[in-house]
Amino acid sequence: MAEAPNKWQRWTDTEDSVVDLFPAREAAELLGRTYQAVRSRRDQKGLGPAHGNQKPKKRLRREYFQTGEGPREEVVPPPKRPKCRLCRRKARAKGFCLKCYARLRYRAKRADG
């Protein structure tokens, strides 16, 4: 598990289906990725437990149990990927994109010295 040869590879459709089909630990070994990477990919896709039919994650509805009306479960949409606090790029570090993060660190460093 320590070495993950495919760590920096883009996710392909085949790999995504493996992520859906197998439990996270097995998928990680099959794909040569880290366990954490597989978990995070499942989360991005909004997938529930391993089953292989790409069913979305679901939660039970409170109203169904209180009033008995409507469907029992509702689909949980996949979480939005975080955006940078200053621009519209993808957030990578502490809510900033790498560019903004580097700029702020540079400014902080200059202010100190």
Ligand SMILES: [Zn+2]
């Ligand atoms: Zn930014």
